[in-house]
Amino acid sequence: MELKLEQVGKQVGASTHLYPLDLTLVPRAVTVLLGATQAGKTSLMRLMAGLDKPTQGRVLADGTDVTGVPVRERNVAMVYQQFINYPSMSVASNIASPLRLRGGLDRAAIARRVREIASRLHIDHFLERLPSELSGGQQQRVALARALAKAAPLMLLDEPLVNLDYKLREELRDELSTLFATGDATVVYATTEPTEALLLGGHTAVLDAGELLQYGPTAEVFRRPKSIRVARAFSDPPMNLVEGRSASLGVTLSSGLQLHVPLPEAGAQALTGQLTIGVRAGALRVRERPGDVALPGTVELAEISGSDTYVHAATAVGELVAQLTGVHRFELGSPITLYLDPAQAYVFNPTGDLLVAPKDKA
Amino acid sequence: MSRIDLDLAHTYKPNPKSDEDWALLPLRMVFEDGGAYALLGPSGCGKTTMLNIVSGLITPSHGTVRFDDADVTHATPQQRNIAQVFQFPVIYDTMTVSENLAFPLLNRGVAPERIRARVGVIAEMLELSGQLNQRAAGLSADQKQKISLGRGLVREDVSAVLFDEPLTVIDPHLKWQLRRKLKQIHHELKLTLIYVTHDQVEALTFADQVVVMTRGKAVQVGSASQLFERPEHMFVGHFIGSPGMNFLPAALTPGRAPAGAATLGVRPEHVVLATQGAPGALQGTVVQAQDIGTYWLVHAKVGEHVVRARVSGEYAVPEAGETVWLGVMGPHTCFYASNEELVAALTEEPA
Secondary structure: OOEEEEEEEEEEOOEEEEEEEEEEOOOOOEEEEEOOOOOOHHHHHHHHHOOOOOOEEEEEEOOEEOOOOOHHHOOEEEEOOOOOOOOOOOHHHHHHHHHHHHOOOOHHHHHHHHHHHHHHOOOHHHOOOOHHHOOHHHHHHHHHHHHHHOOOOEEEEEOOOOOOOHHHHHHHHHHHHHHHHHOOOEEEEEEOOHHHHHHHOOEEEEEEOOEEEEEEEHHHHHHOOOEHHHHHHOOOOOOEEEEEEEEOOEEEEOOOOEEOOOOOOOOHHHHHOOEEEEEOHHHEEOOOOOOOEEEEEEEEEEEEOOOEEEEEEEEOOEEEEEEEEOOOOOOOOOEEEEEEOHHHOEEEOOOOEEEEOOOOOO | OOOEEEEEEEOOOOOOOOHHHOOEEEEEEEEOOOOEEEEEOOOOOOHHHHHHHHHOOOOOOEEEEEEOOEEOOOOOHHHHOEEEEOOOOOOOOOOEHHHHHHHHHHHOOOOHHHHHHHHHHHHHHOOOHHHOOOEHHHOOHHHHHHHHHHHHHOOOOOOEEEEEOOOOOOOHHHHHHHHHHHHHHHHHHOOOEEEEEOOHHHHHHHOOEEEEEEOOEEEEEEOHHHHHHOOOEHHHHHHOOOOOOEEEEHHHOOOOOOOOOOEEEEOHHHOEEEOOOOOOEEEEEEEEEEEOOOOEEEEEEEOOEEEEEEEOOOOOOOOOOOEEEEEOOOOOOEEEOOOOEEEEEOOOOOO
16 A cells, blocks of 8 residues: 655644654555654554544545544554453454454354464464463564454554563564565554664654654665764664864864865855764774774773674763674773774764765675 | 572472473572672573572572572571662652662661761762752652662672662663663672673673573573673573574584584674585575665575574675575584583684
8 A cells, every 4th residue: 555644744732743744655565663752653653544633734545535534444454562462362363353354254264364374473372372371472473463364455563572572572573574575565663773673674764853854765764864863863872973073184073083084065165164973883893994093992881782792982082882793891991992984984064964974885 | 798609499389390390490500709690581581580589588499598608598688688679769759869878778777977978989879979969759760760779789798789670660871871880880899799681781781790591490601702602502592692593403514513413503693605615605595685784684594494694784795586605614603412502612713
């Protein structure tokens, strides 16, 4: 289904939950809504579903105006953060419920379909159990199976994995991306986690404080965030931001350090003010390569994620975070030098808009 | 402060039969005086049971708990002199921050000037000095949890300080700051700290020694790098890292697997894209290549097994459908027996 929002906004009393926005979802693909809590992800999703009515603008489904058409009269499947199932019904009946409601299938066909979906989500061994007899991860699988059984052209998932342990989250996210890729539904998936957006791929809409900041193919939005706000929302660990000024050969950082970053010729006047240099944690290294700029400092903490080590260091240009692959040990307070290839730097203008992004290697 | 020795097992059932009936299978564990430990595992692994046995909230059904060689198996938390910090702030709302921090010392009859000095030190470490005279009631959730942490750390004479998922209520953006604080505090105070969590980042960042637990069993005790580089049990390889270790039948690498090896384990970070027919490389078909921004995660099928490789975007990344050769034999490759335990690891680069 092609879902199109035209100047859709939501006002509740004096507060604006969503500023008017235009958004056309790519049919039969995944769109991630990325933003911190309170960014407007759930508000937007509720408007898409028809759970809420926008205070302005139009919602079009395959060209038909469905603004204000309630969710019951639309064919939408939803999955929430909380594991929502019918508590008194078995797992099989839970999954079968949308099939029964739709009608047109006999008992044997329903049973067959239930078994098929359950096996895809690895819950076919629990079909006769009640949801309360299952673990959290399994309960959420039941909710996902019910949503899939509905075979709705639009599927909305609001942080469906947030209440699960990280290992379960990993497993289920992998399975979901496969299901989305092979299914026919247009999928909208809300998350606060940049890495989850990258793992899901597809397109990403970045939201912040009720505003749609940027929409595009996920990797492209990540590589070319059009503003500091987008860069902040779409980076984990946070993008390192350092103040600087334009200089003859690029930029001068607050510490006096020179970075040879080619600034655009046009609009040089706009470059007289203060610039912000952005460096992703993954672009900082502890081993020097030719052409690198050295940033000496002291270790404040080494956070270890199991696959990566995030070193927080105090340097002359402020606190920096470097992401190193693998597990590395650093003593608190020990000296460290971080290295940066200037070609990996982002430059934002005085109003926070992107001027320079690192070039793709490909 | 004490060295803590566990030699015990615990079941909540009257007549345990199978392994599943035990919350903790028979184990021996030593927490050295002044060490920073984490108990890490999924829900139901037994980590909280172990913590409660150390604190004295639970008496083990079998075996003993010793503090510095004294048997304390039946001693209460007070008798054991244990301080605890829980998931949610435990503080007195009507008291000031300073009174809250002083309370555990006041209870023990510590002299007023000593109390003042100690509260000052702890408040300074936790960056609460500016709020000492404020009432706790008006503070944010993470400020309150800081007071809880301070109350746990304020006594110098405790045997150990136990933390049960203490950062659950903390805003994600503030978590790393508190992790840093805890780490610094451990350096300065040299208290024995035991920290329970299901979050690998918290465990690996905080602790010098991490106890990885699953199904009532401590499967490995080690530093973050040991758990990453030499998982002694397949569960550790799987649980540590995102994504975790790849596992393949050892039979896929004929002549290279050591005796008794059933499974080969290699982390996505250590799988390399090799040239066609490279010795020891396995042929696979790419099913998916995910662009994670700063690197790529390539999923390839080798027979019916999926191998994930983390590759840098600096080189050409293979696309879905392409044939690739995966180098899985390297200095970090591990082999596991059919009981999932490590039998050997390759120690040198293959020829």
